[in-house]
Amino acid sequence: MLTFRPAKVADAAAMRELQQLAFAEEGRRSGTREIPPLLDGVDAIAQHIEHHVALVALRDDVLVACVRGVTGERAHTIRGLAVHPSCQGQGIGSTLLKALEAALPMPTRIDLVTNTLMEGNVPFYERHGYRVIENTTPLPGITLAHMSKQRAGDA
Numbered sequence: 001m002l003t004f005r006p007a008k009v010a011d012a013a014a015m016r017e018l019q020q021l022a023f024a025e026e027g028r029r030s031g032t033r034e035i036p037p038l039l040d041g042v043d044a045i046a047q048h049i050e051h052h053v054a055l056v057a058l059r060d061d062v063l064v065a066c067v068r069g070v071t072g073e074r075a076h077t078i079r080g081l082a083v084h085p086s087c088q089g090q091g092i093g094s095t096l097l098k099a100l101e102a103a104l105p106m107p108t109r110i111d112l113v114t115n116t117l118m119e120g121n122v123p124f125y126e127r128h129g130y131r132v133i134e135n136t137t138p139l140p141g142i143t144l145a146h147m148s149k150q151r152a153g154d155a
Helices: 008-024 024-030 042-051 092-103 123-127
Strands: 002-006 053-057 063-071 075-083 109-115 131-139 142-150
Touching: 002 063, 008 024, 008 042, 008 053, 008 063, 008 075, 024 092, 024 109, 042 053, 053 092, 053 109, 063 092, 075 092, 092 123, 109 123, 123 142
Parallel strands: 075 109
Antiparallel strands: 002 053, 053 063, 063 075, 109 142, 131 142
């Protein structure tokens, strides 16, 4: 059985472990572990849970997906959407993303950054209404897509 709920501070270690699994391939392809989801420590994740929005998905009480949102006055930022590799392609990430969007207070937009080396990332977010605003190359061979979505009713 799959359940979704707000993250608890006690989930921080499992969220970090999941991020390590889910973003391992991105780190390998990028040739660096210097990407935010791989650098996040348990304490940083716990602080995020205490001060921002974080959701988890559990299958039979085992954490299989997580996502965090950073709230802002005019825009929110999505961070670290992670789905266990064995659970990818089952709609869990989509459900969790929609739940996070619904849990965020109404800003004018929601932003995120994703690595284009992972071929499915940009199309995944485009299916959910996000559009590429710009691409940046922070390191040779790594292109990040900066994406944004206007909230319903916003101009």
